[in-house]
Amino acid sequence: MNKIMRKMEVKYITKNEPLLLGKKDLGKTKMSVSDKKSFWELRGVSLNIGEGEAVGVIGTNGSGKEALIDILAGNTKQTTGFITIDGKVNRASARRGMDNALTGLENIQKAISATELDEIKAKHLVNAIINFTDLGELLYRPVGDYSIGMYSCLSLGIALFVTPKLVLLDSVLGNLDNIFYIKAAQKIQSLKDIGVSFIIADTNVFNIERFCERTVWLQYGEVQGFGPTKEVLEQFEYYINWFRSLSLPEKNDYLAKKQKERIDFDVSTVYEEFKSEQFKHGFTRKDEPRMRKAFYKDHGVDPVNNENGNIEEKNDDEKNPQNKKKNKNSKLKYAVGVLVTFLIIGGVWFSIDNKIFAGIGNNNDVTQTASEKSKQEKKTESTAKKASKNSSKSKALSDSKAKVASSQAAASSSAASSKASSESAASSSSAKASSESKAALLKNTQTINVSDGDTLEGLAQKYATTADKIKEINSMTSDSQLKSGDIIRVPK
Template identity: 45%
Template sequence: MRRLEIKYITKSVPLLADKKIKVSFMNSDSDDFWLLRGINLDVAQGEAVGIIGENGSGKSELLKIIAGLSRQTTGFITTDAKISYASLRSLDDSLTGLENIRAFVEKAGVDKFKGDHLTNGIIDFTEVGQLLYRPVKNYSMGMYARLALGIALYVEPELVIIDDILTVLDQAFLEKTIKRMQALKDTGVTFIIADVKNAVIESLCERSAWISFGELQDFGPTREIMRQYEYALDWYRALTLPEKNDYLANKQRLQMMFDVRKVYDEFKSDQYQHGYTRKDEPKMRKAFYVEHGADPVAKNTQVEKKPKHKAKKGMKVALIMLLLGVLLGGSWFGLREHYFALPNITWPFFSNKNKEVSKTQKTSQTKTAAKKASSSSLANRSKQSSKASSSSNSSSSSSSSSSSEQVQTITVGSGETIGELAEKYNTTVAKIQALNDMGSNIDLTAGATLKVPK
C-alpha cells in the first residue's frame, strides 16, 4: 500500500538580479530559476526513504512541498497520512519550548489526558530541562533539533519528514532518536529523511532518491544509490577549479532554460493511457498547472466512462425497438384499412370505433385552434412587455456603466502577498483575481504589475 505518491513536481522561483550587473548564465528569454524539474517518487507505508544530494540540489524544497509549507509550480501529491515535519525552522521562534509543544499537541486535536501524556513524553525524550521555559530562538542548533524531533516523533506521527536535522545531534541523542524511529517504523509509520550523513541514511532507509540540480538522478535501493552518489562526488572532487566553475555554470544554465512543457507532455501521455482523450485536455491542463490536487489517473477514469458506454448501448436498443414497433404498427393499420376498403365486408365493431375516433378528432381540433388563438394573444402581450423591459434595462445599464469602478495599476513589492494587497487597497482577494484574470491563482511575482480598485 502506498502511503505517499508525488508526480511531475516542479518548482520555479524568480531571479532578482541587479539589472546593472550582467550575469553570464542569465537567459534573456526567462528570469525563472527551476529548483525542481519533474520529480516522481512513491513511498510505501512503514518504509523509510532517504533524499540525498549536494547543497542546493532541491532536497529541502521538495520536503517543504510535501509537508504543505511551500506550493509547487506543477504536479500532484497524493497521500492519506497526517504529515509531521521536523527541521531547523519548523518551530515558532517567538514561543518557549513548552509553548511550542502545547501548540503542536493542541493542533493534533487530542483530548486533555492524551495531550498531557504526549507533552510529558516529549519532555522526557528531548531532555531539554529548564530550557523549556526559554524562547526557542535562544536555543543552540542541537537543542532546537532535539525539540523539533521530539514533537514530530510523538505527536500523532503517520508520515514523518526529517529535513537535514539529524546532522547537528550529538552521538548519544542520535542513537536514541534512531531507536525511536525504528520502533515507529515497526508500527507502520512512514519516514522521508534528508541528511548529509550517509551512515544515517544507510541505517534507516530501505530506498533512497538522489537529486542533483533539481532533477531526480536515480531512485532505488539505498546501498546502490549511495555507491553512485559517491562516484559522482569523487569525479567532482577530481576537477580543477575552472572545470568546477564551468560545470556549475552549465548546470545552473539548464535550470534556467528548463521547459516545463516537456513534463506536461509526459503527464498527457500518462493520462491518454488511462482513458482520457484530447477532448479532456482543458481539464488536464487545469489540473496540472492550477489545481495541484490528486493525480487525475487515480480518479477512477474508466469507472466514469463505463456508464456512458452502457447508456449508448441502451439508447441503441431503444431506437431499434421503436423502429420495430413503428413498422409493425404501420403494417397492422395498413391491413385494417385494406379490409375496410372491401365493399362486401362489414366490420360493425371497428365502424363504431371509427365514428367515435372522428368525433374526438374534431373536438381535439377545435381545442387546439382555441389554444393557438390564446397563445398568439399571449405572445403579443409578451412582446410588448419585453420591449418595455429592454428599454428599462438599457437605461439601467447606461446608468450602471457610468458609475463603473475605477482601477489603478500597482507594482508588486518583494514578499508581498495577494492578501496584503487586498487589505492595503481596501478590497478583496477575489476582486484582485477578477481584475487581473488570475482565476484561483494566489501566487505573485515581485516586480509584476497588477490592477486594483482606486
C-alpha cells in the same frame, strides 16, 4: 510491477523561483530582462513511499532537497505536479517549524492542541515529549534562545510523538549528540515497525544508509537515481569522485552549464510525460484541456489516482452496474404506473357516459302518456339490462386486460430482479474465488527489491521458481514491466 500500498506518491513536481537581479547584475551575466526572470529549483521530481518505509533524499548543496521537503510539508506550493498523501505529515527541522517567541513547552502544547486530542491524552503526550527530549528547565526558555542541537532535539521529539503518519526529517539527525541520537534512532525504528513512513533528507550518507530502504538522488533539481539505498549511494559516490577529479576550469564550465539548464528548462517536457501516462490509463485527446488545467493550474489529486476524476465522462450505468439495475426497475415501475392511470381514466369516463345516457331517458318519460310510459319503461329496462350487461362485459374485459398487463409488468420486474440478483451473486462468487486464489498464490511469498540488471529468468533461478510464476504472483503481463527499484513478491 506489483502494486504495493502507498503512504505517499509524488509526481511531476516542479518549482519555479524568481531571480532578483538588478540591471548591473543582468549585464554581467549576459542575461536579458525579458527572458531570464526565474530558474527551476525542481524539475519533474517523482517518487513514492510505502507504509513503514524510509526514503532518503541526497544531493549536494543547492540540489533541491530542502525545496522538496518544504513542498511535501505544505509550507510552499509546487509550480506543477501532484502529491497524494495518506495521513498527517510531521516535519522535524534544525531551524524552522516552531515559534521562536514561545517557550519549548508552549511549542509542545501548541502542536498537540492542533490534534484535537482529549485533555487526558494530551497531558500524557506532553509528558512523553518532555521525557523524550530531556531538556529540563530549558523547556521554559524561548525557543529562539536554543542552540541548533537543542532546537533539533525538540523539533524531532514533537514530530515523532504527535500523531505521526509520515515524518519528514530535514537535516536534523546530524545535529544530535550521541546519547540522544541513539534514543532517536530507536524511536524511529519502533515507528517504522507500526507503519509510520519517513523521508530523510541529509548530507550525511551514514544516516541515509542506516534508516532508508530506498533513496532518491537529487542534483540540480532533477532525479538522478531512485532505488535501493546501497545502489544509489554508490552512484552518488561515483559522481562526487568524478567531480573532484575535474580541473578548476572544467568544474567552472560544468557548473555554468548546469546552472544554465535550470534557467532554460522547458516545463512542457514534464507535461508530455504526464500526458503520456494519462493516455495509457484510457484518457483521450478530447480530455487534454482538462489534463492541461490539472497539471498547470489545479495541482490537486493525480487524475489517475482520483476515483471521482475519470475525465472520460462515462455514464453512471457503465461505472456502476447497481445503478443500471436501479434505472431498469424505475423504468418498469413508470410504465406500469402509466398503464394503470389510463385504465382508471377509461373506467371513470365510461361511468360518466352511462349516467348521462340514463338522465336523458328519464327526461323523455315525463312527456309520454301512461301507456307509452309503461312501454317505454319496459323498453328502457330492457335496454338498461343490455347496457348493464355490455358494461359488465366491458368492465370485465378491461379488468382482465389490466390484470394481464399488471401480471406481465410484475413478471418482467421479477425477471429483471432475478437476473440482476443472479448476476450479482455470480460476480460476488467470482470475486470471492479470485480473492481466495490470490491469497493462496501470495502465501509463502516474500518481498524483494529489484536491482539494476535483474531479469525474470535470473530472479526465477535465484529463488528456485519460474518466470511465469513470478509474473502470476505480481500480475505482470510482460518482462518489460520489471524495473530497477520495484518491490515485487517471489516464493520463499
